[in-house]
Amino acid sequence: MKYILFIIITLTAIFSFSQDKEKEALLAAKKANNYVYEGNNLINEDDFVSAEKEYRKAISEQGTTVAGIYNLGNSYIKKGSYEEALYRLDQAAKIATSKVEKHKAYHNIGNVLMENKKCKEAVEAYKNALRNDPSDEETRYNLGLAKICAEQQKDKEDDKKDDKDKDKKDDKKDQEKKEGDDKKDQDQKDKGDQDKKEGDDKKDDKGKPKDEKNDKGKGDEKEKQQPPQPRPGQMSPQQVKSLLEAMNNQEQKVQEKVNAEKQKGYKIKTEKDW
Structure with a gap:
């Protein structure tokens, strides 16, 4: 009995406590x-x-x-405090238990996002609103405006990206041109330094140009003074001269002999037999 009585008292207390909580x-x-x-x-x-x-x-x-x-x-x-408004409306949408409450919260979230020019996010908010109340034509109209706005923003972003890429290409071309000009200037400078060095090499210790022409002339004069050297297997000029003198003497002797034979009446053959 005591045990049953304890259970009854406990249940009564719990029920009473629950009633108090409910009342609160x-x-x-x-x-x-x-x-x-x-x-x-x-x-x-x-x-x-x-x-x-x-x-x-x-x-x-x-x-x-x-x-x-x-x-x-x-x-x-x-x-006009849109950040605080978004925070509270998002909070309301999350704790709402009815579709009517969720629809209103998401609809207003879309409106706030449109005020902040966040069209892409607004599209999603209006879609959430329509999921909870597909019959709301005002939300559907706003969704159409948000889609147009989002598409325009996307086109602008694409144009900016293209302009940015073009600027990068132009900067790259300018850099390449600058590097090319710098290389050309350096090449010209190096060529000037080389020409100057070659010019300095042609000067004597006193800084005067060396007379290469006179030096060359002196060399030619020395070559003229030296008798030409015969090549291997070739007669020297003196040998040629001696040979010509010998041939002339021989020819003179033959001519004297022919003249002597003519005087005797004999015909002399001047052609050789084959």
Whole structure:
């Protein structure tokens, strides 16, 4: 009996505790809704600062209040604080439990991204909104605008990339031209240095040009003074002269003999037999 009584008491306590927790959650939700309500009224009066405070109170009472987080994000949009707005709207989209809440959050996320010229990201946000409510024609219209904007941005990025690549090619050509000019200048300088060196080599110790012509002439004069040397197997001029004198003497003797035979009446053969 004692054991059964203990179980009954325990269950009663747990049930009572659960009821208390439920009452606290309901009370917190009610307070959060009241803060959201006050914040909405302040937003309508363009009192963004006070409205933000009320929305923060709502979130403090109930951290999962989608309305408080979502409306806080919208208040940032009206203030032009787009980074804070994106943070809060993304938070609302994640904790939302209904498709209606998710659709609204993603739709507004798309609008904020379009304001920031982030068209490609906006396309994805509007697509998420339509996944939760395909019948919303306003979201579909915004999606079309975002797609056009994203395509235009892509074309501009491609043009910039092409211009950048062209600039790189031009810079490379300029560099190659500069290197070519530098090499040409260096070659000319090296040639000038070589010509100067050759010119210096042609000067004597006193810096005067060497008289190569006179030196060459002197060499020729020496060659003239020296008698030509006969080549192997060739007669010297003196030998040729002696041979000619001997032939002339022989011819003279033959002529004298012929004249003597004519005087005797004999015919002399001057042709040789074969």
